[in-house]
Amino acid sequence: MRADRLVSLVLLLRRHGRLTATTLARELEVSTRTVLRDIEALSAAGVPVYAERGRHGGFALLPGFQTELTGLNHDEALALLVAGSRRGAQVFGLGSALASAMLKVIDALPESHRDTASDAARRLLVDPETDLLSRRLVAEEVADAVVTEVRRAVFAGHKLRIRYAAVDQAPKWRTVDPIGLVTVRGHGYLLATRSGADRTYRLSRVLAAEELTEPAQRPDRVDLDLAWRERSTQFRVGGDQVTVLVRVNPARREDLVSTALAVRTEEADADGWLRMEVAFQDSRHAEWALWQLATNAEALAPHWLRTSLRDRAAAIVTCYGESA
Template identity: 80%
Template sequence: MRADRLVSLVLLLRQHGRLSATALARELEVSTRTVLRDIEALSAAGVPVYAERGRHGGFVLLPGFRTELTGLNPDEALALLVAGSRRGAQAFGLGSALASAMLKVVDALPESYRATAAGAAERLLIDPETDLLSRRLAAEEVPDAIAAEVLRAVFAGHKLRIHYAAAADASPEWRTVDPIGLVTVRDRGYLLATRSGADRTYRLSRILAAEELPEPAQRPDRVDLDRAWQERSTRFRSGGDQVTVLLRLDPARREELAGTALAVHAEKRDTDGWLRMEASFQDGRHAVWALWQLGLAAEALDPPWLRTALHDRATALATRYGTPS
């Protein structure tokens, strides 16, 4: 770990020219005291790093110094493979590995390409943390230790013991599973596994502890994760207490509804331009919530109980605000 950090420190100085101890600590996610110790270690090893004093001072490498220590370690190589989604790397506990790997990739570029690539990267922003309405996107946090243990079991093909809470308010239980693979969807990470031969899907954020076991997992040698995910998604949408709703919708809000509903089964345009749609929701509570969020941009037509539920909620709200506070 420290060797990788020392390489990252050198690469940061090569690419930025001058950085303070505070800036280095922030980039490397360590304390300033650790940075100072690392600087001393680099100097002792013959790396020409020195301090420039003054208001705009910091640590600098001797001009022209170049190191060939750009080899990727396994975690960094894996992080680049999932770098199509920066949040995907974070969901699997590979966020810091991705940052370190990208430093090495930039440093490995020919000198003539490096400035161009850095400038181009500044012009691109993928998956920002907030949308245009300044709503912060809630990415689920998975402790690095848990993510690392799950990854080890998945790649080694070993059984995995997890302390898992099936719901936010459920009591966690220990269970032993055969891990198949990992999937990230909209900033949520999932473990696909089998338990006693039956397919199971676990939210990574609900795994409170994980332990890789020495026993080999009972699973096929090859897996089509995309197909497996599609099959589980289909089973999820067709089971449980799902409800199907017939509704009318302002077309400007179609994507919002499509992103909330489990599925949109049919739609056509009415003579007034609105969409007449058939959509399914996880349960009645989900349907009421989704239609309420759309306000006057949507109208539930069927089932009748949904219209009643929305009417009662609107009446209660109107009553509360119908008189001065």
């Protein structure tokens, strides 16, 4: 346990540069006295840790001290950082780098641990391609050249020129300031700004990309998790949303809610069914969601949605009402 803590202490100093004993104690979940003893142990072992006194003092490593895993290149190290989601590495064009990095990690293990680790890995399966109902996860196709160019611009902090095919629009070129990359359920997104306004682009709709030499206009630090939550909120409350008044069987309520953007109102009717006002992304989204529920839901408004669902049902009846 102490050996793990000493390694963590060194890595914290490598990452942050200088930290106080109080901060280290909080990060390692130990007392400041334990941190001071660990610092002494590292110094005795030859690790160049030194103390800086004063108001902004703390502990730091001598400049140039390295703790690198020999043999890993940049993309392999990056792939390991996103390996919490195997599909994330694939979406960002790092699938082959991840496979190569894992081979190097296994090779670097002591021989006594190698077989044990390999056997343990075979007993873990993360994100299989199908679920228990044999529904296959359809992975989005993104050209390697495109995702590589996008990734380079994000990391280098350069402007990016992309040819983007928005829904129901002809593809066109646009220049953006890339901020970061996000993967959600196998779908990759580029978070960027354009002329100062927030923009989110689906990687599968980027047909071509070109990293420019001009620096991107963006903050030096970013909280991607916060940025994604903010854009998700904007998406739910903005755009060409459709609000639908619907009656739904209580047993299928969660199915409806899981596909909707938001539930505006909800109350129970006399027969026990729920009357809900629900928001969808657009008309196609609303029609698709209600169609999935068949007779377990009835759209009350708007009128065009009732008409559309009725016409679709009539077409199905006509199709199956005739002899094959």
